[in-house]
Amino acid sequence: MKVMVVGNGGREYSIGLALKKDPNVSELFFAPGNGATPQLGHNVTCKDYEALADFAKENKIDLTIVGPETALVEGIVDIFKAKGLVIFGASKAAARLEGSKIFMKNFLSRYAIPTAKFIETSDAQKANQFIDTLELPIVVKADGLCAGKGVIIATSKEEAKEAVADMLSGKSFGDAGLGVVVEEFLDGYELSLFVVCDGEDYKILPAAQDHKRLKDKDIGPNTGGMGAYAPTPLIDDVLYKKVEERVVKPTLMGMKQEGAPFEGVLFIGLMIVKNEPIVLEYNVRFGDPECEILMPLLKTPASELFYKAATGDLKNLNIEFYTQYAIAVVMASENYPYGNSKPAEIIIDKNIHEGLDNTHISYAGVSLEDGKLYATGGRVLLCVGMGDSIKEARERAYLLCGQVHFVGKQFRSDIAYQALKHDK
Known part of the structure; x- marks a missing residue:
């Protein structure tokens, strides 16, 4: 093939x-x-x-x-x-679930899928009036695609109103911000759930947890993701069932009713509040860095999963995963996510430590010049570790981090911290 x-x-x-x-x-x-x-x-x-x-x-x-x-x-x-x-x-019609946050929030509302209280508007006055009704912090989102960065979590009403003004003027995110969604902040923990769909049938993949903030302890600006792990112990069979019944099934049914049956992979960004799933967002593709940990956990040949989904034959696929854990740690460039960094040669230590046989590098923002790899993007590469426990996978991922060098490299040292207390 x-x-x-x-x-x-x-x-x-x-x-x-x-x-x-x-x-x-x-x-x-x-x-x-x-x-x-x-x-x-x-x-x-x-x-x-x-x-x-x-x-x-x-x-x-x-x-x-x-x-x-x-x-x-x-x-x-x-x-x-x-x-x-x-x-x-x-399809283009189905991709509106990610392409427009306004479409997405209205879709959630139409099909009674649990989500945060919100308003979508291009009128700053209406947005500001809604802001005045909310408790802090307040979430402001640009309507269009912003590579995972079009979300502001404002800690004051003034900051929220300023974010709305900057988006609607085109200052923050260009045309992507000419419509905004303002919504209440949900206090819980986030999960990433991926569902491979063929328009009729679906397969739910192991839930993962992403780490969006730049720095340890979830501080600093939002990024495209600084690391992830799967499967997460922060979800059990009861919660999986709630998500399937309240979110997955009505979403796929709703997309069929909209005349855009969903094919491909549906990412559901969830906030779990008091063990209840609430939808933060949809993406219409694999998350990054979640894909980097789901792929090595997939036991079924990847070509079978993708081909059967693309040809409407998922019902005949028995999908299997390895009974291990995977952790990916993102190595980012010096100025990420604020701006571009100077290209830097990537050097990987030749000496192999015990445990590195269960690790690998997934390359992202890299260029090849004269046979050498250079860090030229924001998120440069991911160090992936696998193990029989989260702790073991984490140790291997960070062992690999110690082998990889480039000028200005930055990475979080606490990926999977929320799960460690649940580790076996």
């Missing part, structure tokens, strides 16, 4: 890593890929999605897997399907 992965981040590298080990996969392509993906397959550059679909057809690509949200929102799946190609991902 020839497979192409669309995207250039750690998520796509991790999907590629799983496919590289898959005996069903004969050849692997990345569009456009990053500086490290040539270790796994061939990088492909095309001027647009039409040209990429033509490339897939000419090269007899059996399956295309879409990683990033932008391509989905822009309709890559519709273009490929129109040419008779097999592609894993959400």
Whole structure:
């Protein structure tokens, strides 16, 4: 089977890593890929999605897997399907669940799916009036895609109103902020749940927990994610069932009623408040860094999962996962998430310590020059460790962190801290 992965981040590298080990996969392509993906397959550059679909057809690509949200929102799946190609991902209509937070919040309301109290508006006065009714802190979100950074948690009403003004003026997030969602802050803990769907059937993957804040103890600005682990002990069978009945089933039913049956992977960002699941957001693709830990836990050949989902055949898939834990620690560049950093050569120690056989690196923001890898993105790479307990997986991930060097590297030292007290 020839497979192409669309995207250039750690998520796509991790999907590629799983496919590289898959005996069903004969050849692997990345569009456009990053500086490290040539270790796994061939990088492909095309001027647009039409040209990429033509490339897939000419090269007899059996399956295309879409990683990033932008391509989905822009309709890559519709273009490929129109040419008779097999592609894993959400249609343009279904991708509105992530492409517009206003659509998403109204969808939740229409189908009585639990979510925070909110208002969506492009009128600053209405937003400010709603802000005055809320207790602190207050959440302000830009409507459109902001690469995981379009959320402000304001600690004063003045800050919330200023965030609204900056978004609606286009100052903060350009056109993505010309509509806003203001909502109440929920006090609980976050979980990431991923559901692979084929429009009719679905498979729920092990729940993960992401760490959004830049620094230890969950302080500092929100980022695209500084680390994650799975499966998490912060969810049990009772809570899984609540999420399935109250969120997963009505979401998929609702999307069918909207005329946009959901295919691909649905990320459900949950806040658990007093053991009740409340939806924070939907994404229409794998989370990053959650994908980097779910892929190595997947025992079923990755090509089978993606192909059966893309061809409406999930009901015939028996999905299996390894009974281990995985932890990913993001190594970010010096100025992340505030701005760009100077390219820095990545050096990995040659000496191998005991325990590193259960670790690997997933490369993200890297470029290849003269045979050397350079850190050129915000989130540069992820150190992944696996083990029979969260503690063991964590120790291995951080052992690998000690082997990787580049100027200005920064990473959190407390990934999975909430789970450690539950560890076996």
